[in-house]
Amino acid sequence: MDLKVHEASPATREFGCEQNLLSRPDGSASFIQGNTNVLAAVYGPAEVKVSKEIYDRATLEVLIQPKVGLPGVRERAREQCVRETCEAALLSSLHPRSSLTLILQEIHDDGSLLACCLNAACMALMDAGLPMSCLFCGITCVINMDGQIIIDPTLQQEKDSRALMTFAIDSIDKRVMMSSTKGSISVQELQEAIALSQRASERIFQFYRSSVCRRYSKTAAN
């Protein structure tokens, strides 16, 4: 297949987020990308069952609830991706024998669901005040039938694509922390997609910074 990669600037949909919106969890955040909406809640560091405790690190549990029905295999796969990313970013050795629970509720899925889950998770972990070594963000890319790489696709674009990739990018060196791919991609396409995702992640990290600044502006004035 002839590869045509458009060096267009990585255009993502509008995003929005809100932190500290739930009263019972220690940290909560809602992240919106276009029409995709995910709500995340974090509890921790809390008591852990002796069977699950790890002597030198915190035990992180991730639960993803779909909008309709019970969690199935697809949710378990996504939980695994989110958990690997969070464990790499959190300084879990500061809370040994404790448990951190992250619950993600899908409010609406219009494409890029795993990326939205990662972004909501990062904002909720920041809101809970858990110590992290870096921030992370999630970006989804698809390659459609023309060979074009589209960042942050909608559900329709995902269905019309021949490959779907989600990357978690860290904030310090913009390296890939986690990747989840579906479909057939050539090596060059993969590298192009990673480069585009790294550029798109700049915009998401700037958005994190501005929303946290807005949140602290009221107390900084006190």
Add this chain to the structure above:
Amino acid sequence: MINCFKEKIGEVLLPGDVFTFEPPAPETNLKPEKVVCGPGLRRDGDDVRVCKCGVLRHKTPNVFWIDSQQKRYVPVKGETVIGVVTAKSGDIFKVDVGGSELASLSYLAFEGATKRNRPNVQVGDLVFAQFIIANKDMEPELVCIDSCGRANGMGVFGEGGFLFRVSLGLVRRLLAPQSEIVADLSGLFPCELVVGMNGRVWVKAKSTQQTLILANLLESSENMTATQRQALFRRVADGAL
């Protein structure tokens, strides 16, 4: 070296932000400066990294820390907290302080307590105590006496008042030396107030209604600016009672 910290005082920093220090040029005979890094800042080799998001604060001469908003308490040695006694096992009480583990409080750690003269502590009582051991590897331990053996305000309390939870940021503001919130509150009506650094506050006023009003005022003053808070307190002082 302190200059790169001083530039960012009062700014909001995110986890992953790094302060790198260049070694001073060998010609200039600069004395090495000491910087004390408080909560939220961690040393990573030669750099200092931010690990929590919040505002960078400074206390002269060289103390820097990140002031972050959190709800969950992590035990720290020397802090005074309000705990709830959950179990009595042998010679120690198990106290819930809101952290990841139950803290232990020995029955001898009260003023005037001996093996024959045990303190009168029941399950469900509130205790005001301070941590003598609180690190990530060991079970936290509390005592109700200071280093001289005097109670100094600590011990069992709580007849007739109301205990509620607030965020840790509000608690720090209440415990600050010239706290405006406490000054405004004392102008309303006479009350007893116990503030624990684990986010728990206990109030008691003359009647139940006044107690509940005070609790609601404290919970809501978390998200208000100073002027909004004073306006609300004035409305309560004039209108409600």
